[in-house]
Amino acid sequence: MNTRTVYVPTPDGTALATDVCLPDGTRALPAVLIRTPYGRVAHRAELRGWAANGFAALAQDVRGRHDSPGQWHPFRGHETADGAATVAWVRAQAWSNGEVVAVGASYAAYCALVTALAAPGTAPDTAPGTAPDAAGDTTRAAGPGTDSGDLHRDGVPDAVIAAVPALGLAETAREPAGPERLWARAGWWAAHGDRRDSDPDALARVLADDPRLLEHLPVMRLAARLAEGLGRELPSWPRLWSAGERGRLVALGSAARLPLLAVGGTRDPFADDTVALWRGWGGPSRLLLGPWGHRLTADPAVPARARVNLGALYVRWARAALSGRLAPTRHGVIALGDSGRWHSTQGAAITPGATPPDRPEADHRWPFDTPTGLRLLHGAEFSADPDRPVRSDDLAVPDDDGRADRCLLLSPPLPRPLDLAGAAVARINVTADTPSADWAVRLTALDPSGRADPLAFGIVRRTGPPGEAADITVPLGTLGRRLPAGTRLRAEIAGHHFPAHARNPHTGQDPVTATRLTPSRRTVNARGSALHLPVVARRRYVEPAPEICR
Incomplete structure (x- = not known):
């Protein structure tokens, strides 16, 4: 195989630096395209891996980054038009069989998605809900066809792999x-x-x-x-x-017909965006949610049974997607932490009129301040002081010294192992004496030795009359864990989660422009408050690769 650097022209004449890695031989090949702001050179080993499996593999520096000329405007540059032009260029090459898979992680997943969801005649990046630059061009690159199947829409790939997708400015800026x-x-x-x-x-x-x-x-x-x-x-x-509007890519994905593989980690801050993209996608969609953070890497101490060869899995899925072997359904797998077990999860079938299968997860309720739920330790009344915020980077909790800064609850030890797979929420009845209040809920698993491991987190903002009690639902994300017997669950309810999140000033002003901070007195009413966890009621352990490739 060989790798060379070429410069791919775009509609306005800007040529983008692109590495092309081809297997030996002369046969026509399917192609994999990665468009990234993080440096195409870092993908050369990945390109060789794709090429070793019979794909033409390309990595491109997006406009204005590394070796590509132009101006870099995150999430609002020329990603749609540049992606379409590159797909069309690929299909025009002698080594191409016309099939293209758009691949990317984080911002590169955004690049893959806006290319996959582009409509003919669309100005650069306006379809996904972002404004074009002043130099935006509405020209579309010419392509070989206009339909699905053996023909291809101009500049649109045939399948997309979106890993830990950053779906836009609004999605990345705010919860x-x-x-x-x-x-x-x-x-x-x-x-x-x-x-x-x-x-x-x-x-x-x-x-x-x-x-x-x-x-x-x-x-x-x-x-x-x-x-x-x-x-x-x-x-x-x-x-x-x-940036105000969110959800545009997910909404556009509902009309998509090409296959999607959405890859994320239960420890990734964008995990819920990954799940929303998968659930809302209109074509065959598969979800792979592993025990990873944003880098999709496991802790070195994780046992071998919990590891996944993502490269081999991507190749297998791409072949199934391009050959039309994927069933027109929505399903996937969630890892149960580092246990090596994977749980099958399903959405509704895509076929019109079809109904979703019975859910294998059960909503298990843990009421506050009960012997079998979460016992209140202290802080039913506490002060959320933005000058002394509860920190996101410290799992230690202070002793009750009469100045509680959070509500703290603890469960009894689990009598048996517990599998969790799916969405968790906290439903709380609360009061704040300020017109605006953030409510942060952090759930930590304490193993039998007392070691603390983050389990779930969520934060919501509520505005309303001071002193008015409110029932609030705090989404805690998608969980995938196996908790051993003897584990205790510790729940913290606080008014801040800094520095991961900006401090709410409690004045009613926008936290982005506020310059004055004031404390907020809080009350958590145990009656009517509970934690809801997705306990796996009917265990359905699977192997991840066969499940997402069927």
Whole structure:
């Protein structure tokens, strides 16, 4: 096999740096396309792996990054038009058989998705809900066909693999219920925003010199202080917080007919976006949700039985998708933590009129302050003080010293192992004495030795009259765990989760522009409050590769 660098033309004449790796031989090949802002060179080993399995493999620097010219505008540049032009270019090559799989992780998954969901005649990136640049061009690259099957729509791939997808500015900036993702966005913008290359350790270096950086108010002007440490400006930072609409890619996916493999990790902050994309997709869709974080890597201590060869699985799925062997259904697998067991999960069949199978998960309710549920330790009344916020980077909980900063609850030891697979929620009856209040719920598993392991987290923002009791539902994400007998569940309900999330000022002002903070008195009413966990009632253990490739 051989790898060479070419420059693929786009509608406005900009040529994008692209590595092409081809197997030996002269036969026509299906192609895999990766468009990334993180540096195409980092994918060369992956390209060789695809090529060794009979695919033409391409990795491309997106416009304005690394060796591709142009301006870099995250989530609102030319990704749709540039992706379409590259797909059309691939199909025009002598080594191409016309079949293309768009592949990507994180922002590169966004690139794959906007290319897959583009409509003919669409201006750059307007279909997914992002505005084109001033230099946006509505021209579409010419392609070999207009239909599915043996013909292909102009510039649209035949299948897509979206791993830990970052679905847009709005999705990455805020939680679905409003709170701002401060740590992750500051880290990403410091590493990748408004620059041609990447510096993954940029935020860590700046924080070493300026430990209180993320406390800066207002958040909108944090970029100016961050720029002092970085030695460069971040002009796109304010646009991140002005992005309002979310869910556009998921909505567009409902009309898609090409196959999707959505890959995520139960420890990834975008896991719920991965699941939403899978559930909303209109074509054959498969979900692979493993015990991973955003990098899709397991802890080195994880036993071999819990590891998955993602490269081999991707190849197997791509072959099944391109050959039309995937059933027109929606199903997938969730890993039960590091146990090596995988649980089958299903959505509704895509065939019109079909109904979903019986759910193998049961909603198990753990009421507050009961002997068999979660016992209240302290903090039924507490103070959420943004000057002393509960921290996201510390699992230790303080003793009750009369100044509780959170409500703390604990379960009795589990009498037997418990499998969890699916969505968890906390339903709480609460009161705040301020017009705006964030409610953060953190669930931790304490093993029989007392070691703490994060299990689930959710945060919502509520506005309403001060002192008014409210029933609030806090989504805790999609779980995939096996808890051994003797495990205790610890639940914390707090008003902040800093620095992962920006502090709510409690004044009713937008946390992004607020400059004044005030404490908030909180009350959690145990009556009517409960934790709801997705306990696997009918165990359906499967092997991941055969399940997602059928």
